[in-house]
Amino acid sequence: MRTFLFALGTLCFLIVTASPAFAGPKPWPFGWWPSHWEDLDFERPYMHDGKSRHNTQWDYRGWQAEDWISQRDSGLQLIEGWYVAGILTDQYVRNKVPVLEVGSGFYDLGGFDKRRVVRVVDTVYGITAQDPNAIFRLRDAATKDYIGLYSRHGLMLE
Numbered sequence: 001m002r003t004f005l006f007a008l009g010t011l012c013f014l015i016v017t018a019s020p021a022f023a024g025p026k027p028w029p030f031g032w033w034p035s036h037w038e039d040l041d042f043e044r045p046y047m048h049d050g051k052s053r054h055n056t057q058w059d060y061r062g063w064q065a066e067d068w069i070s071q072r073d074s075g076l077q078l079i080e081g082w083y084v085a086g087i088l089t090d091q092y093v094r095n096k097v098p099v100l101e102v103g104s105g106f107y108d109l110g111g112f113d114k115r116r117v118v119r120v121v122d123t124v125y126g127i128t129a130q131d132p133n134a135i136f137r138l139r140d141a142a143t144k145d146y147i148g149l150y151s152r153h154g155l156m157l158e
Contacts, residue, residue, distance in 0.1 A: 063112075063116065065116070065119050065120045065122075065123035065124075066123070068116065068120055069120060069123065069124070075120065075123065075124035076124060078120060078124075079120070079121060079124060082105075082117060085105050086103040086104055086105035087102065087103060087105035087106045087109065087117060088100065088101065088102060088103065088106070088117075088121075089101045089102065089103040089141040090141065091121075097135065097136065097137055098125075098127055098136035098137070099136065099137050099138075099139050100118070100121060100136055100137070100138050100139070100150075101138075101139045101140070101141045102138055102139070102140060102141060102147070103141045103142075104141075104142070114155065114157070115154065115155045118138070118150050118155045119150075119154075119155070122136070122150060127150075128150070128151060128152040132152060133151075134151070134152075135149050135150060135151045136149065136150050137149045137150075138150065138155075138157070146158070
């Protein structure tokens, strides 16, 4: 009987003290203090709403390409930094269509920043400003597959 009670006590102790792995230390074994949940915005729990088409989710943001360009001496200096970071790897013209090759760093960016990077490239080089029907294609540097295109309507990824 003592062995059974000892085993039961040990099991209860392990259950009470065991907890799943969390990102940071908690103030007590059962989770966060109730004050942790105050002042949270539960109206928009996700970055994207899941109902809007993928290409139009960012239409109403107050961001302009000049916001980033103005932080450097020129737009070309900003784009050069993206080459160093592995976001962009090359740009050229194939069959009279501009091609922008993206590296592995491009895939590390979120949806907002992917669109913003490509929009800055378009603003600096004025590709879609020259012709309302102009586009440029995006190509993966590693696989050499085309992954999308950019027009005056925005970035469309496959």
